[in-house]
Amino acid sequence: MLPALLADGGTRDDVNLIGNAYDPAPLSVVQILGLFVAIPLGLLLVIAIIVYVRRGGNGAYQYRPGRPWRFDSEWYGARPEDSDQPRMAMPGAGGASGSW
Amino acid sequence: MAAGEAFSAEQRARIDHAVGAAESATGLRFALRVGELDPEPRLQGERLLAHIAVGPREGVVVVLVSPGDRRVEIVSTPAARRRIPDHAAGLAILSMTSSFSVGDLVGGIVTGMRQLADVAGPPALSEVSAPGAIEGEVLPQP
Numbered sequence: 001m002l003p004a005l006l007a008d009g010g011t012r013d014d015v016n017l018i019g020n021a022y023d024p025a026p027l028s029v030v031q032i033l034g035l036f037v038a039i040p041l042g043l044l045l046v047i048a049i050i051v052y053v054r055r056g057g058n059g060a061y062q063y064r065p066g067r068p069w070r071f072d073s074e075w076y077g078a079r080p081e082d083s084d085q086p087r088m089a090m091p092g093a094g095g096a097s098g099s100w
Numbered sequence: 101m102a103a104g105e106a107f108s109a110e111q112r113a114r115i116d117h118a119v120g121a122a123e124s125a126t127g128l129r130f131a132l133r134v135g136e137l138d139p140e141p142r143l144q145g146e147r148l149l150a151h152i153a154v155g156p157r158e159g160v161v162v163v164l165v166s167p168g169d170r171r172v173e174i175v176s177t178p179a180a181r182r183r184i185p186d187h188a189a190g191l192a193i194l195s196m197t198s199s200f201s202v203g204d205l206v207g208g209i210v211t212g213m214r215q216l217a218d219v220a221g222p223p224a225l226s227e228v229s230a231p232g233a234i235e236g237e238v239l240p241q242p
Contacts, residue, residue: 060108064203069168071106073135077119078160080131080151090150094181095162095174097141098193100201 065100106134111206118213127223128159128180130216132209137166137173145175153177161216165196167205172196174216183220192216 019025027035063069107115115132122130131152138144145162153160159180164173174189192215199208 060111061106062203063167063205065170065201069106069136069166071135073133074106076115076132076134077123078129078131078152080148090146090153090156090177092156092178092181093146093149094176094178094184094186094189095142095145096186096190096193097171097173098190098197099169099171100197 107206114206115209118210122213122217125217125222126159126183126220128161128183128220129153130161130163130213132163132165132213134165134167134205134209137164137169137171141166141169141171141173142175145173149175149177159183163209163212163216165200165205165209167200170200172200172212180220184216185219188219189216192219 017025061071119130119132122128129152131148133148141164145164148164149160149162152162156178158177160177161180161184162173162175164171164175166172172193174193176184176189192212195215196208196212199205199211
């Protein structure tokens with residue numbers, strides 16, 4: 001493009017390659033695919049990579065209230081022993097509960 | 101069960117650290133479970149408590165968080181209840197749910213654990229099983 005703009009008068013050969021304003025040379029199939037498919041796809045890929053990297057890319061679930069939670073339960077700290085019957089009743093147990 | 105993980109490794113480390121810090125600061129045992137709850141969470145909590153605690157004199161606190169049901173339950177043994185009264189547990193739940201309601205599960209859990217540990221305070225000297233159990237604390241000499 002630039003040589004075509006710099007060259008005045010259309011005396012050079014590469015000017016003829018792109019034609020002129022009134023009669024542009026037709027693009028080949030490869031050029032069309034490159035311009036209208038490969039470049040947009042490449043941009044899309046770059047944006048997707050940026051979004052993935054910014055999110056951390058750790059694959060962790062992004063919890064929002066109201067979204068379902070379909071994971072196996074996880075324990076932290078002390079955990080119950082694998083037995084069916086409780087050791088004994090726990091009268092006077094305290095605590096509180098809440099919802100959001 | 102589902103594709104992906106519930107928490108990242110970094111989030112798991114934060115939760116582990118919060119639970120461990122609460123245990124070492126108070127001498128109580130904390131059990132945190134993140135997952136689905138039964139239709140009767142209180143009963144489920146007491147049942148789990150009985151499976152964890154040796155008896156009512158052992159200080160154990162069970163915290164059940166169910167993001168799917170949007171419910172959180174704290175159950176404590178009588179010994180733990182003397183250190184963490186029910187109204188204090190209710191306050192810890194309030195601060196947890198305020199984080200949960202904006203989608204910050206890990207932050208809510210960490211805050212709740214810290215608050216429970218603050219209320220319980222350090223263990224009484226009679227409860228310290230071995231000298232040096234509390235780091236940096238010097239036992240009084242007779």
